[in-house]
Amino acid sequence: MEAKLSTTKANGQTFENAFASxxxxxxxxxxxxxxxxxxxxxxxxxxIDLNLYGYMVGTIVFIGGFFxxxxxxxxxxxxxxxxxxxxKLLTRKSTPKTSVEHLATYNFIWNRGIYRWTQHVLIGWGCxxxxxxxxxxxxxxxxxxxxxNGYYTIVLMGLDLIVIxxxxxxxxxxYNALNFSAMMVITGVSMALYRxxxxxxxxxxxxxxxxxxxxxxxxxxxxxxxxxxxMNVFLHGWGQPVMSLxxxxxxxxxxxxxxxxxxxxxxxxxxxxxxxxxxxxxxxQGMKECKVCGNEFVSNEQSQDVIQxxxxxxxxxxxxxxxxxxxxxxxxRRKYRIAQFSGFPTHEVKVxxxxxxxxx
Numbered sequence: 001m002e003a004k005l006s007t008t009k010a011n012g013q014t015f016e017n018a019f020a021s022x023x024x025x026x027x028x029x030x031x032x033x034x035x036x037x038x039x040x041x042x043x044x045x046x047x048i049d050l051n052l053y054g055y056m057v058g059t060i061v062f063i064g065g066f067f068x069x070x071x072x073x074x075x076x077x078x079x080x081x082x083x084x085x086x087x088k089l090l091t092r093k094s095t096p097k098t099s100v101e102h103l104a105t106y107n108f109i110w111n112r113g114i115y116r117w118t119q120h121v122l123i124g125w126g127c128x129x130x131x132x133x134x135x136x137x138x139x140x141x142x143x144x145x146x147x148x149n150g151y152y153t154i155v156l157m158g159l160d161l162i163v164i165x166x167x168x169x170x171x172x173x174x175y176n177a178l179n180f181s182a183m184m185v186i187t188g189v190s191m192a193l194y195r196x197x198x199x200x201x202x203x204x205x206x207x208x209x210x211x212x213x214x215x216x217x218x219x220x221x222x223x224x225x226x227x228x229x230x231m232n233v234f235l236h237g238w239g240q241p242v243m244s245l246x247x248x249x250x251x252x253x254x255x256x257x258x259x260x261x262x263x264x265x266x267x268x269x270x271x272x273x274x275x276x277x278x279x280x281x282x283x284x285q286g287m288k289e290c291k292v293c294g295n296e297f298v299s300n301e302q303s304q305d306v307i308q309x310x311x312x313x314x315x316x317x318x319x320x321x322x323x324x325x326x327x328x329x330x331x332x333r334r335k336y337r338i339a340q341f342s343g344f345p346t347h348e349v350k351v352x353x354x355x356x357x358x359x360x
Contacts, residue, residue: 142156
């Protein structure tokens with residue numbers, strides 16, 4: 001029995017040693033999985049659209065960049081704790097509700113105003129719908145075949161899914177799904193740009209590369225995508241080959257850039273469900289009282305995790321009274337920092353700050 005366990009362990013170590021890093025292993029396994037799915041979806045590579053080859057290459061590069069960014073982020077001590085404990089809490093009864101609020105209805109943005117909520121819904125769902133249509137087409141998981149009787153057959157993963165009328169409502173929605181998503185993104189991006197240009201606080205906090213460039217990329221992709229439809233319907237295909245290359249190039253550039261810019265929060269968004277479960281579960285177990293004012297501010301578990309993470313990074317933040325700063329609520333923590341510069345023990349003043357319970 002021990003010999004079998006040793007052999008199994010040795011084989012596992014051999015497999016791990018075959019890769020230079022966790023990133024390399026994850027990327028390899030993901031690409032192999034994609035190839036298998038493409039093999040199945042295209043009925044042994046017999047239904048591959050070479051016009052979409054550039055998108056496929058761009059998507060594979062995006063996946064590599066995403067894994068690199070995710071693993072680099074996931075290896076940080078605080079992230080490890082959230083992922084490890086959050087995954088164990090996925091069976092919570094509140095997980096479906098939390099998932100809907102964070103990934104579908106964006107309720108967490110509602111408190112910031114209906115304007116910002118609307119722009120996020122339009123951009124978020126516009127991008128999600130476009131991905132749900134584009135990726136299956138790019139990898140051959142979904143395609144259309146047409147008979148001689150005016151009907152289309154939608155093929156999904158190599159299986160005939162449904163037969164629809166070429167001029168029916170389902171067909172119309174299927175052909176124009178990307179157009180609808182493009183209009184959603186254009187509207188949402190326009191709202192975001194207007195706010196960033198008109199809101200003085202937003203203008204002070206924004207910079208072109210990080211905040212504006214992602215929006216311009218999404219806008220360019222959406223406009224060129226709609227232009228393709230316009231050229232096909234109203235110009236009988238005139239100029240479509242050139243516009244198709246421009247659109248494809250813009251999509252590929254955006255996919256390559258996506259994991260390393262502000263748009264990375266789109267594929268990272270599901271992690272917020274783990275963080276919410278983490279906060280809610282351990283808050284139910286017991287809350288931490290501030291060492292100065294006595295107010296409850298985080299769970300005991302979270303306070304201990306913060307102290308542990310800071311210890312791993314060899315960072316110790318203790319007040320002269322011996323309390324760790326992770327044991328102080330945010331208002332008292334700010335007062336303590338002020339005290340270090342002023343020499344006056346402001347953290348001992350029992351005055352509630354005006355923005356102590358601010359939301360947003």
